[in-house]
Amino acid sequence: MARGLRRPGRRLVVAVLAVVVAGAGLGLYWFQPWKLWQDETVDEALPAVRPASSSPPAASASASATGPAPSPSVAAGPRTLAGGELISHEHSTSGTVGLVRLADGSHVVRLENLDTSNGPDLRVWLTDAPVREGRAGWHLFDDGEYVSLGKLKGNKGSQNYVVPDDVDLSRYTSVSIWCDRFDVSFGAAELARV
Structure with a gap:
């Protein structure tokens, strides 16, 4: 037994x-706790025109009625329309964010001197949420409207994220480094017009 x-x-x-x-x-x-000890640095130059992998800018209805719209001068170069300093949320985060219009009329969100923790499923979001300091700001960015500009390329460095042509930039006022897996902001910046 x-x-x-x-x-x-x-x-x-x-x-x-x-x-x-x-x-x-x-x-x-x-x-993925090992990512807390792994850094990925990506340093990209600011593009003069939209990367070739992106779709061409859409022509406006008024432009098609009167003929093609004149293309912006390449000599005009990139122009920063709005920007701000990143503040820390769930993880210590620093650097600057800029909304940049390129010479061809397309737009990119530019992260410069980014320094944050690496993490699972990090995204760059253009949002309409206010940027609040401390824990009050961690979970706001998925409450309203947002556009995911793609996966974070690296947790350190300077990077560009193409803004789709159909995005109405007047509706978005901030950028968040968003952890999609845990629904929390690692850091965010208010986009102040320049």
């Missing part, structure tokens, strides 16, 4: 160990 009791006990131990190993694996995948 003692022998029969040992078997169910072993099965229980094996089942518990299997659940613990599976839970640890899932936890490691979900939280």
Whole structure:
């Protein structure tokens, strides 16, 4: 009889160990804690015109009625329309953000001297939310309107994020480094017009 009791006990131990190993694996995948010690630096120059992989600017209805709109002069170069300093939210974050109109009329959000923690599923969001300091600002950015400009290329450096042509820039007032997995802002900047 003692022998029969040992078997169910072993099965229980094996089942518990299997659940613990599976839970640890899932936890490691979900939280990716090693990213806290890994930095990825990306330093891009400010483009003079939209990168070739992006779609061409859409012509306005009024321009098509009177012929093609004149193209902006390439000599005009990029122009910063709005910008601000990043503040820390969930993780220590610093650097500057600029909304830049390129010579061809397209727009990019430019992060300069970015320094934040690496994390799972980080995105760059253009939002209509106000930027608040401290914990009050961590979860605001998905409450209103936002446009995801793509995955964060690196947690350090200077980078460009193409703004789609159909985005009405007058509706967005801030940029957030957003962790989509945990619905929290790592850092954000108010876009003040210049």
